Amino acid sequence: MLRIEADRARFREIVRGRIRADLKRYLSTSELFARRGERAVSVPIPQIELPRLRFGDNSKGGVGQGHGERGDPVDGDAGDTCAGAAGEGPSEHALEVEVELDELAAMLGRELELPYIQPRGRNNILCEGGRYDHIRSRGPDSLRHGRRTLKQALKRSVASGEWNPAAPKIVPLREDFRFRANRPRPTPHSSAVIIHMMDVSGSMGREQKEIVRIQAFWIDTWLRSQYDQIEVLYIVHDAAAKLVDRDSFFHLRESGGTKISSAYELCLSQIQTRYRPEDWNIYAFHYSDGDNWSARDTERCMTLLRDELIPRVNQFCYGQVKSAYGSGQFKKDLDESLSGVERLVTAAVNDRGDISESIRAFLGKGR
Amino acid sequence: MRIQGLARAAGLDFERIDFRLLDAHEVNGVAAYGGFPTRYPSWRFGMEFERLEKTHQYGLSRIYELVINTEPVLAYLVRTNSHLEQKLVMAHVCGHADFFRHNSWFASTDRTMLDRMGRHSEIVRLAMERHGQDRVEQFLDRVLSLETLIDPYLPLRRHLGADVKSMSNPPTFDILGFLALRAPLADWERELLELVRHEAYYFQPQRMTKIMNEGWASFWHARLLTGGVLEDSEVVDFADCHSGATADSPGRINPYKLGIELFRAAEEQGLDIFRLRRVHNDASLIDLLVDAEFVERQKLFIYGANPKTGRAEVIEREPARVKARLMQDLSWGGLPQIELISAGQSEPRALDLRHHHDGRDLDFDAAKATLVCLERLWGAPVRLSTVEGGEPRRLVARRGEASVDDEPE
Known part of the structure; x- marks a missing residue:
């Protein structure tokens, strides 16, 4: 090194x-x-610079070389082979440093004092693998254990009286062959699925989506650090819901009305068909600005949540992002009609400053 | 060996050169230490390494060679250079080696710096063991903020036989030297301060002769290679590699390009280029050689930020002003000129500094932070008088806080 x-x-x-x-x-x-990336994020940090006495803004610029008339732009960001150019301070490129997602999760956990999650469901799944620290009598030649094979052959020849100490010679037969083997051992294995749902109706603007995006990133990062295997589903809805990929989730913009129950129904059918609650830890997150189409639909949502969704999930989180148009009614309805339901968490996010608080609310229960 | 022979025959005169082959990763490591693999441990070198590795990865830049001013001259070549590139780089290194030996700004540099750096490293490690990594690091960072507060002309004066001891008393530009003598420091702190100062003076001539040094080396690699070293099949690759290194770069001065053109112009005018490389630094050589014709032929211009768009634009090409700007940028190693005027005169123990203002204001945020470093080190208030937007200003650091005090003296 x-x-x-x-x-x-x-x-x-x-x-x-x-x-x-x-x-x-x-x-x-x-x-x-x-x-x-897959396992790490690049964190752009400003170059950590020691303070120095140096020139300020009114000396920016310098002498260059090449064509161009007065007023022509100079696009000179030459490589570092010509560093130390006249009149320029040290380069101000931001530096990127890789930080593992696990480490980031640990930082988050410490900062927000998040408890570790006790996974539920089938914890122990038999896994192949483990070290090759056993012996068996069958196996591929590449795993043949020479010493043990010879030892076995020796035992056999002594036992059968073929052994002659004056002329020590052993010839292993097929039956003497011994092979290295591994023993499958149970390793705890837990999986979780995160279902992000978002209202993409006209009233959710760019800033609201950005807030959801930031929040979803941290939630994913934390949960990922708590489980061996994570799957993430993205559901968007306006008056109807659909399953989308991650990219469209954050960029899709629809107009039209809002029917929250559509998303909950899709979520439920996904759980029913793909993620059995006995095997999976299920986290559902729903973000909206709190407007729903009608009181009837809100009623339907409440029933769905109480009877179907909440019993199946580890936790259902509702994050209400404040928008210029949203009434914020849905959170009130939730809090009223489902008050005391343990696995439901609601949080209001008025601006970016509230993100850390709502993450703490969602993840702080350790469920 | 053949190249060195040709170089000597052409009039270059240099120490033995020790060539070492390294892979790109190792070269980045050495470059991060400023060329000295034995240098003391610091996170800053780690940061530089990180930066070099990233730019290398993205293909933004690549180091061909590193030359270290020691005896013998140490030259690192990158293993992945092509055969032709190695020839070019070796010829280039001969130019640097000759320059190190003969340029008078280098005359008093420490040629045993490799060992010296090793000793510095020992000192820093020992201090870290005794006083803790954090504490030593904090002190080093503080001193390094002041690293530029030296007198670039001091080594030359020492070389010319002046008594340099007395030059660290105020008024002086050698503020690091003053601190090493007079600041109330623990022994280990003084030792660290002295080693930082020693390294700062060692690197100083390289700042002041960057254009000349690269120009001289490029001038000679071009001449030696086209004078017999090249095989026919290599000519095109040579042209490519050479023109890559000496291309115009609009946004900043390419020292290879400007330097080689300066020496070519001097030769055309019939000047003794060997003498020029001995007595000049970048600013004085430009003063001597740059005239209206040179500015025009080299297409030099002044650029600056357009106040409306913030983009860098060509501002003007008027030769006299281009030359003046170039010299201003190069003078005093491209740094503000800061002088220690007095110690303890205006207020007991307080230091009074002056920025010799030449139209360019200081970066005030950075200046405040730097003054705080100085104040912590010195243990008493520090004042710096300067000018901002034409108005006199005074920065004062006391008890870890810096403020701008705009009452004129």
């Missing part, structure tokens, strides 16, 4: 410290998951 790796590790440690200290801010921006 290069010596510089130690310094790089130290630098990363400092960066993590900064992210941790600044997590509140990251919780309300979309900066973090702009470039998100």
